[in-house]
Amino acid sequence: MSKTVMEHAEASAVFNRDEPYVNWHDETLWFVRQKRDKSSKQLPEWEELREAASGIKHYVLAHLDELLISFEQKAKENGVQVHWAANAAEHNEIVLGLLKKHKIDKMVKSKSMLTEECHMNEFLSKNGIEVIDTDLGERIVQLRNEPPSHIVLPAIHLKKKDIGDLFHEHLGTDAGATDPQYLTEAARQHLRDKFLTRRAALTGVNFAVAETGGFVVSTNEGNADMGAHLADIHIACMGFEKIIPKQEHLGVFLRLLARSATGQPITTYSSHFKKPREGQEMHIVIVDNGRSTQLGRKDFRNSLKCIRCGACMNTCPVYRRSGGHSYHNAVAGPIGSILAPNLDMTKNADLPFASTLCGSCSNVCPVKIDIHEQLYKWRQVLAKEGYVPKSKEIGIRAMSTVLAAPRFYQWSGRLGRTVMRAMPFMVNNALNPWYKQRDMPEPPKESFRDWYVRNRKN
Ligand code: SF4
Numbered sequence: 447m448s449k450t451v452m453e454h455a456e457a458s459a460v461f462n463r464d465e466p467y468v469n470w471h472d473e474t475l476w477f478v479r480q481k482r483d484k485s486s487k488q489l490p491e492w493e494e495l496r497e498a499a500s501g502i503k504h505y506v507l508a509h510l511d512e513l514l515i516s517f518e519q520k521a522k523e524n525g526v527q528v529h530w531a532a533n534a535a536e537h538n539e540i541v542l543g544l545l546k547k548h549k550i551d552k553m554v555k556s557k558s559m560l561t562e563e564c565h566m567n568e569f570l571s572k573n574g575i576e577v578i579d580t581d582l583g584e585r586i587v588q589l590r591n592e593p594p595s596h597i598v599l600p601a602i603h604l605k606k607k608d609i610g611d612l613f614h615e616h617l618g619t620d621a622g623a624t625d626p627q628y629l630t631e632a633a634r635q636h637l638r639d640k641f642l643t644r645r646a647a648l649t650g651v652n653f654a655v656a657e658t659g660g661f662v663v664s665t666n667e668g669n670a671d672m673g674a675h676l677a678d679i680h681i682a683c684m685g686f687e688k689i690i691p692k693q694e695h696l697g698v699f700l701r702l703l704a705r706s707a708t709g710q711p712i713t714t715y716s717s718h719f720k721k722p723r724e725g726q727e728m729h730i731v732i733v734d735n736g737r738s739t740q741l742g743r744k745d746f747r748n749s750l751k752c753i754r755c756g757a758c759m760n761t762c763p764v765y766r767r768s769g770g771h772s773y774h775n776a777v778a779g780p781i782g783s784i785l786a787p788n789l790d791m792t793k794n795a796d797l798p799f800a801s802t803l804c805g806s807c808s809n810v811c812p813v814k815i816d817i818h819e820q821l822y823k824w825r826q827v828l829a830k831e832g833y834v835p836k837s838k839e840i841g842i843r844a845m846s847t848v849l850a851a852p853r854f855y856q857w858s859g860r861l862g863r864t865v866m867r868a869m870p871f872m873v874n875n876a877l878n879p880w881y882k883q884r885d886m887p888e889p890p891k892e893s894f895r896d897w898y899v900r901n902r903k904n
Contacts, residue, residue, distance in 0.1 A: 451793060454800040457772035458764075462883075471603060472766040478599070479760040481709025482810065488711075489701070498698050500814035503751035506689055507741065513656040513689045514732065520659025521730055524721040531733045534564035540731050541566060541648065541681060542573055548679060550575075550646045556663070556670035557581040558650030559597050559754055560683050560733060562776040563789075577648075578640045580669040582633055589616045595770030597777055598707045598756035603769050637669070647673030651684035651730070652716075652753070653699055657692045660720035661730070664703060664713040671717050680722065683731045687750040699753060702812035706755035740788045745823045749784045751813040758807035758817055764800050773797060780807040784820045787828065795833035798824035856895065863889040 452460075462468050486492045506513060518528045531537035537560075545553060553570075555561065555577050567577045567588075579588045583600035587593065589612055594600030601609070606624040613619040619632045649670040654661040661682060663670045674680040690699065704713040722728035741747050759765045759779030770778035775786040775794060780801060786794035798821045801807075807817040828834055829842065848858050865872050866889040874881050892900075 451774040452772075453796045454768065454772050454774070455796065457774065458768035458800075461769045461772055462767065468767055468769075470605070471769060474602060475760045475766045478708060479757070479810070482706055482757055482760065483709075485705040485709040485711065489705070495698055495702055496812055496814050499702055499753075499812055500751065502690060502695050502698065503813050505691065506687070507747060507750055509691075510686065510689065510741070513691060514686055517654055517656040517659055517689055518732075520657070522659070524659045526659065526721060526728045526730055529729060529731045531731055531735070533735050534566075534733075537564045537683065537731055537733045537735065538566050538569040541683070542570060542575065544679065544681060544729060545570075545575055545646055548645065550679070552576045552578070552640075552644050553646040553648060554578050554580050554640055554644045554673040554677070555584075555648040556650065556665060556673055557584055557600070558648065558683055559594075559776060560650060560685050560735075561648065562593060563685075563735065564733070578637070578644070580637050580640065580667075580673055581665065582630065582667060582669075585633060585637065586612065593771070593776065595778065596756055596759055597754050597779075603771070641669075641672045641676055644673070645677055646679045646681065647677035648681045648683065649674055651682050651688050652703065653696060654684055654689050654730075655691075655693050655696070656689055658720065660693075660718055661688075662696060662700070662716055662718055664700070664716045666708075666710075666714040668715045671715060674717075674719065675723075678725070679727045679729065680719070681729045681731065682719065683733065686732050686734060686737055687752075703753055703755050706753075706757040706810065706812040736789045740785070743788065745827075746784060746788065746820055748815050749781065749788075749817075749820060751815050752781050752785075753813055755812055757810040757812065761806045761810050763802060763804065763806070768800065773800070780817045780821065781815070784817065784824060787824055787833075791828060791831065791833050795828045798822075798828065799834075856893070859893050863893075 489495065521528050529540045531540055545551070551574055553575060555567075557579075561567065567579075570577050579585045581600070583602075584594060586601040586604065586609055587595070595603040606626060606629075609629055610619065610622065610624040613629050613632055614621050614623065617632050617636050619629060623629065649663050651661045652664045661684070663682070665671075690696070700712065700716055704710045719728070737750060740750055754777075756779070758781050759770070762780050765779040773779065773782050773786070775782050775797065777785055783794075783797035783800055786797050801818065801821045803818045803822055805818045808815065808819070811817060829839065848855050866886065870886075874886055876882065880886070
């Protein structure tokens with residue numbers, strides 16, 4: 447098994463070198479989680495909404511074929527051109543083909559995690575197309591030449607000073623300026639010119655409605671609308687799980703999405719697209735890229751219910767203290783750790799282990815995905831199929847032998863306590879990953895079992 451990326455634990459260790467920064471990152475995301483809590487508690491029917499959303503998505507996953515075909519048919523009737531992509535390469539080729547056909551070499555793009563998943567920007571750039579991300583957070587990470595660290599808040603890992611320095615270098619703002627209003631205004635002016643001069647705009651899709659062939663794109667900045675309304679060609683790219691059956695279902699999902707993502711009652715712009723305006727071309731690219739495989743995995747198919755709100759990341763103690771980039775995958779955090787092994791088990795076998803399995807992710811998920819249970823199941827699949835490192839496998843085998851034999855377990859416990867007392871250096875050393883960041887506990891005088899036997903006799 448060969449890996450080309452740094453494992454999550456190693457990347458997290460790098461992230462953790464600066465403790466005050468990690469504390470700040472942790473608190474910032476927790477603040478977003480708290481906003482979600484307050485906002486959701488204002489809706490007495492919150493749990494019913496979650497149940498309804500989960501049920502609708504359950505129906506979607508069982509009727510994907512019909513719903514997607516109905517969506518295609520309606521979209522075509524509305525004058526939209528529909529394309530199907532089996533994988534990331536096909537998706538990228540379709541987008542490139544459309545741009546080449548119209549001799550376009552510059553495009554604006556609003557937030558789309560699918561295009562991150564397909565590494566579209568790099569592909570288009572190699573083929574001579576300049577893509578400008580217009581979501582402020584996405585533009586910031588693009589200028590830094592790095593991927594987003596969060597699916598909703600792409601630049602959440604950066605402080606005001608980092609952004610001030612970046613804008614000073616790329617946009618010519620005053621050196622040392624950190625005022626958010628000043629920096630945002632500079633970004634606005636910079637992007638305005640791009641919007642006005644680009645003939646093509648790419649957007650993501652939050653929800654595609656099978657009943658009408660229309661789709662909804664949610665942004666807080668209105669950048670998807672600016673791009674799509676000014677361009678001659680609007681290309682909207684969606685993973686096939688974005689489909690919902692009916693227009694009336696939007697009310698359920700839009701209420702859940704904004705509150706779960708940022709604690710807002712509604713996203714600032716929920717734009718409904720249905721047909722191209724006169725003289726414009728509108729294209730929809732529907733992408734599989736491993737989703738059919740995930741749909742066929744009984745234990746993991748529910749992960750396709752995800753509406754990409756990011757709430758599971760904001761609440762996850764591991765994500766908050768390891769940062770999005772440590773997940774080396776377009777979608778980070780708990781849900782990313784379920785989706786990533788499906789795409790590449792060799793590269794992503796470490797990710798389901800980046801969890802405490804505390805279950806907080808499942809508790810906040812607006813579509814009630816059993817996230818922590820799926821993470822636990824992935825561990826079993828990966829171990830069975832030989833994707834975990836030998837050292838971990840040996841450790842797990844040894845532990846299962848000990849736990850399966852009560853006498854051996856008691857003897858091992860006694861031995862462990864004796865060693866910790868008599869030769870603490872045997873456990874308090876750099877070879878022990880636990881000791882690297884934590885103190886080892888004081889060994890108790892006796893085990894609980896010994897105490898229980900003694901006291902029961904008394
Ligand atoms: S898994 Fe649930 S909580 Fe996480 S991003 Fe998806 S919808 Fe949101």
